[in-house]
Amino acid sequence: MIKRFATIYIGSGKCELIACQRGKGRISLLERAEHPITFGRQSIEKGRISFSSVRALNRIIAEYISIAEGVAVDDVQIVATSALREAENRLYLTEQIRHATGYPVRILEREEEQSLIYKHLRVMCKEIDPNFLSDRTLMFFIASRAVSAALAEKGMITYKRTYDIGYLKMKEVFDAIEAHTEDAASLMAEYTGINLMELLDGAMDKKIKSLAVSTHDARMLKQILGCPENDSSVIISKKDFEKMTSAYSSMNPSQLRRAIPGLGANAADSLRTTLMLIRGLFSLTDCETMYLCPLSINTAMMGLELYPSWAKESAAWVDASAYASAKALGRRYRIDEKHADEVERIALRLFDTLKKQVAMNERYRFLLRMTSQLLDVGRYIGGMTGRPVNRRVIQASEIIGLSKSEQAIIGMAADCVRTDPFDESLIDKEMSQEDQMCVSVLTAILKLATALDKSHSNKVEKISCRIIEGELVIMVTSKSNLQLESYFFKVSGIAMRKVFGLKPVLKIKREN
């Protein structure tokens, strides 16, 4: 079946249209247009975007919709990222756009945007090197507001950190440095270096073997480096990069604009930051090559729409990465990994039985796995106050693929599991009803699961569950003594009763 789809992306520095067609096994680009805007700058400098800018944007979007309609697209999607997301008056703005163009604006959450960028970076690099991510790789992207680094090990992201030092933020700092310092170049390099070191703090314990960078400036960099100016990724050597960009290394944006014909003001600001960051990354990681990939939210969105298999595979990769990140985070906080795995195993068995009774989707299951792994991350730092701090640790960490609300759910569930009996007052009432329910569900299951491994000895060998006449009957087989587990099982059963209305019953079969 032929599908035609258009996305209009409202970024910090540009509004972009891409219209594509999928049919008979091929994708064709039908329309492409982009127009510079200053939303990012306005959003950062004033905290809001002027209505007149939005009116101008509406004219551009209307034109883009008309272009898209000219190729008979089935649907148009308007997406926006940080500039609109961070603007105080975003609700007014999105409403104005909806009213003027007839299409709602979907603002991507920060984590959603980042996941998308990393998914795109991965697929673009795999296109030119199928072995991409087989080594310990640092994935890095430079956006207008933020930069983000993610460490991938064994193909999965295990660490991610974001700093608000995107090119617009950096511009403010650099401008100030230039205005007040004589030796601006070295100070700016120092500033960039310090920030990068902090950003990569959790990733530098072992040698990074491979570096991949996604940036809006990829096209311009490719031009400088003599590569074809297209949307593909490219592998470039540190030597070539330093050789070809050395002439630009100490230039300020206006000098860059003079040196590179056709370079816009935004692009010049961005290019200066990008050159500094890449130079810093090469220096910190000792990598000899770099995968350079154009950062395009729109292309990534289009990929999700037009390549369902890619969308599915990428989503699975993000989930697997989130799980790997959770495990890595657990390791960092020295949790008992075996215990976490045992709790996860038991909890999943309980979940699979209960899901037939109560409508719970796969995302609940995934969150259950994640919570199992993160249950104890705050256990050894919160002892003084007596109150659990899992939630704080989890919410302060960046885990790819997890939205803020999901992180809150996991954190809260982890805290609730560690309180006896089930202290519902811990649940944040500001959360949505559904999220609150999710916390309760996870807590109820995990309380039983942790109880069944209370001794951290993985005593349960086999486990099966059934629901019979208001009772959740759990049969376990073990060679060990389960007295401790039985006791805590009884105590923890209150949550199950409250949440599912089921009385948990433990039946133990001893095997010699």
Place this chain on the structure above:
Amino acid sequence: MKEAIYINREESWLDFNYRVLEEAYDKTNPVMDRLKFLAITASNLDEFFMVRVAGLKDQVGVGYTKKTIDGKTPEEQLAVLNTVTHEMMKRQYNCLSKSLIPEMEQEGIFFVTEKDLTEAEKTVVDNYFTEFCYPVLTPQAVDNSRPFPLIKNNRVYLVIQLSDPEEKNKKKKESSYLAVLEIPSVLDRILALPRPDKTAPRRYMYLEDAIIPRVSALFSGYHVEHVSAFRITRNGDLAIDEDEAEDLLIEIEKSIQQRKWGACIRLEITREMSGKLQKTLMKALEIGEEAVYELKGHLDLTCLMKFQGRPEFDHLRDPIYKPLPSPDFYAQENIFEVIRKKDRLLHHPYQSFDVVVDFVRTAAKDPQVLAIKQTLYRVSGDSPIIAALIEAAQNGKQVTVLVELKARFDEANNIVWAKKLERAGCHVIYGLTGLKIHCKMILVVRKEEDGIRRYVHLGTGNYNDVTAKLYTDLGMLTAKESYCTDVSTLFNVLSGFSHFRQWKKLEVAPHTLRSAFERFIDQEIENAKAGEKALIVAKMNALIDDKIIDKLYAASQAGVTIRLIVRGMCSLIPGIPGISENIEVHSIVGTFLEHSRIYYFYNQGAEDIFLSSADWMQRNLNRRIETLFPVEDETLKKELSHILDITWNDTVKSRVMQPDGTYARIDKRGRELINCQKAFCEEAEKQYQQIRERVDFRKKGEEGNE
């Protein structure tokens, strides 16, 4: 001296006009064709004064002294041009009086004046004056109480010196009056006098020759002392402050109004004009003595263009060539299917422009077509393309038209069409600030069974069905996605709503075209240095870009063989030892105006061939939106190579540029006589016959089967 290796662009342009004038002198051409060439030189020269000379005068006026690549300041250039143009106009009139008029007389065609008229003719002229001239003649008095009247650009006027018989007692100076009278442009400039019988000679009379003896009828009570004709040329270069132009359309309209008032650049007078009258005019028009051109004959030779086209002279010119249908599209029902199968090339005027018109017309009617986008630079007065676009909009298609209002001297025409298109519901876009849209593109978006498919026409010439019969141009029709995506993206850029400039196939000025040309030339230089064959063949209208010229010189020095077919201005000098000995420059001036731009690079045998809307001129590469596109289909590449070969080997209409910058006819001794334009006409005829026979044969076969 570096300057010695370049030719001044203005002088080179005048050289080109001389080559056209040579055609007017060439007795192997039929007499009316020669007259046409003469009229073309006059029209060219008018434009040259209006744009180039005016531009130089402006530069002198503001004290601009930057030298051109050949080392001349604007003032120095003006001095040279003044001499050359005086000489050229003298030669134009010599050609007319000493060569063409005698030959026309041999053919029984005579120009007469009042004294030559028979009684019967006199009566006819009297009646014509009374009935047709008198009502449209508007004399304008000149005296101290009134400003000198507005003299329109490029129109012939009479200046009449009058005296009042009742003021006999006054001094002659005080009793003398002046008036100016425009020769009405609504009437034919040359009148055909009736013939007593079919065997009698044909006699013609200039309109002013009919008016002058009867001019006293306009000034009753005055005595006509003296009458003579004059014509002025004004600065016609548009200067629009685009940054301030909120609406370009309004700004252009205003500018056209102003053109009538542009500074006077040239004053043409007849020999009859007295010195005193000449001085009066010079003073009134604020013009120097150097800009006065005293001519030996009737003013404004451009009127001969219409005259030579009269039907009674059909036997005195080469038959007008009727473009033939392209074999690819002959008897084909579905134009889109033909294009879908493979890329198609159109060679105009040998192959009819109708295919392009049909392309738009079919798209306008086709229910599967969703959108049509097109650039328009110069269109004909009654353009079928415009009509088709209007029809398309009325049929609910999304029609986007990029009208370049700034197409020189066509602005008024473009505004009329632009408004018409707007009224029909087309989305009309008026160019980009600071950049003329000169590229020629049509994009048709069609919803087909297997999804959206786009069709594109890319050309070297304007979408003008009239000039397509007179100019040689090339066009390519393709449905290849890479081309279509580029064209689609470029339309978005041209609409002003996109800055995305990344091309798969096209090179686009002013962004990538110059660097692409430099890259292609560099690549040949590398190959030559590596001892491999290196060849560049380029056909264009003008070559005056200093950077490209320097690149070509470098290529020549590296051993690259360079063949240039440059119709008009060429600032490069071939055959300079150590600099350009591997370069040859040909120029072809023929029946059709050579207008196609073809660029060929040997590229280690890959033989890359490109077509373009751009010449190698600064304005094309820096200040216009132009496209260069590759022709990749092997058959079409062969076809283009063949076109370049035949054109290069022309021995009849080709001139070869010499190391001193002059042009010489090719030495035909021992060589086959090849007139490339005639050869292409014959080939088109042959191809047409073949396809017609094939189609007829197939039809008969089908009828037999039925």
